[in-house]
Amino acid sequence: MNMLAEARKLIQAEAAAVAALADRLDHSFEQAVQLILDCRGRVVVTGMGKSGLVGQKIASTMASTGTPAFFLHPAEGIHGDLGMIMGGDVVIAISNSGETEELLRILPTIKRLGVRLIAMSGNPASNLARAADLFLDVSVAEEACPLGLAPTSSTTATLAMGDALAVVLLIERGFKAEDFAIFHPGGSLGKKLLLRVEDLMHTGESIPLVLDTTLMKEALFVITAKGLGVTGVTDEDGALLGVITDGDLRRSLERGEDILHNTAGSLMHRNPKRILQRELAAAGLQVMERHAITTLFVFEQEQDRTPCGIIHLHDILKAGIA
Numbered sequence: 081m082n083m084l085a086e087a088r089k090l091i092q093a094e095a096a097a098v099a100a101l102a103d104r105l106d107h108s109f110e111q112a113v114q115l116i117l118d119c120r121g122r123v124v125v126t127g128m129g130k131s132g133l134v135g136q137k138i139a140s141t142m143a144s145t146g147t148p149a150f151f152l153h154p155a156e157g158i159h160g161d162l163g164m165i166m167g168g169d170v171v172i173a174i175s176n177s178g179e180t181e182e183l184l185r186i187l188p189t190i191k192r193l194g195v196r197l198i199a200m201s202g203n204p205a206s207n208l209a210r211a212a213d214l215f216l217d218v219s220v221a222e223e224a225c226p227l228g229l230a231p232t233s234s235t236t237a238t239l240a241m242g243d244a245l246a247v248v249l250l251i252e253r254g255f256k257a258e259d260f261a262i263f264h265p266g267g268s269l270g271k272k273l274l275l276r277v278e279d280l281m282h283t284g285e286s287i288p289l290v291l292d293t294t295l296m297k298e299a300l301f302v303i304t305a306k307g308l309g310v311t312g313v314t315d316e317d318g319a320l321l322g323v324i325t326d327g328d329l330r331r332s333l334e335r336g337e338d339i340l341h342n343t344a345g346s347l348m349h350r351n352p353k354r355i356l357q358r359e360l361a362a363a364g365l366q367v368m369e370r371h372a373i374t375t376l377f378v379f380e381q382e383q384d385r386t387p388c389g390i391i392h393l394h395d396i397l398k399a400g401i402a
Contacts, residue, residue: 090232093224097233098240104217105244112198112214113248116147119196120168123149126157127174128182130231131238135174138242145246146255154182162189172198172242176218176234178206187211200238216241272401277364278357280399281378281389282308288390289314292321292345299324299344308392310375313348319385320377322348354379357388365396 116123123142127135135151142149152164165171171190175183178201190197191211199212202219209215218241224232288306290299292313302311309326324347332339332347339347355364355376364376378389 090224094233094236097220097237101237108214119170121166122169124152124165124169124171126152126154128180130235131174134235134239141246145250146253147249154186157186170196174200175208176202178203178208272362275361277359277361277391280361280395281391283389290344294344296342297340313344320387322350323352324348361396362401368393
């Protein structure tokens with residue numbers, strides 16, 4: 081057996097099933113989207129076996145993209161969990177055959193509650209399809225499994241239909257990346273879109289600052305004591321004039337310069353890069369990478385000249401933003 085050839089054959093078969101599904105989309109899909117948009121409750125996704133596993137993923141995708149949704153196991157439903165469904169909800173029932181016993185047994189209760197039902201099935205003549213308010217055809221010509229038994233193309237097509245619903249709903253709701261991050265605060269994307277410079281910056285006495293008239297031997301102590309490898313240089317009013325990094329000092333020493341008796345103002349780099357405290361920390365990382373620097377002085381407002389903080393590359397990386 082040529083394993084790669086068989087794998088490619090299966091993937092191509094599933095891709096063809098999804099492509100055919102796209103060609104079959106009709107007004108029923110638009111009606112399903114509108115039904116969910118008008119829903120005053122939640123979307124309840126249900127299904128048995130492999131369809132149930134696909135349903136769990138669909139419910140999870142919807143929930144994370146602005147459509148309140150959860151998965152209900154139909155077997156648990158007939159033993160009390162149907163109490164999770166309330167008037168105003170929309171149920172999406174998934175069954176390739178449309179004749180799954182556990183699903184059919186919960187239909188009377190769904191109807192009694194006055195809940196709208198969307199069926200995802202490969203059989204438009206099935207009992208599930210006939211009972212539904214809307215039918216979404218996820219039929220496939222054949223399963224990719226060579227035995228024609230294991231759900232393969234059918235589950236892939238169903239998953240694609242669920243993703244299509246979730247994404248179109250996302251677009252219709254005007255859901256943004258920032259909204260997505262709210263539901264993913266523990267993930268890397270959430271951190272990139274939620275953590276701001278002010279959440280990570282050093283403030284108060286932790287800010288390394290010296291006057292422009294300060295001798296470098298004193299400025300060296302500040303750089304070392306604050307542990308950020310830099311000091312800001314200010315005038316007597318606290319306005320930031322420039323910066324001195326430990327790299328600047330090292331290069332000056334390598335050139336044989338007598339820096340200890342010079343003033344900070346004579347060695348500083350003017351017009352240092354800056355960032356506002358309300359900016360995303362990820363934006364700060366981009367500035368650092370673009371200019372090959374490791375620190376940014378932070379300001380409350382664009383017009384401010386006195387820094388309110390400083391943020392270091394290590395602070396951003398430690399927070400999991402990369």
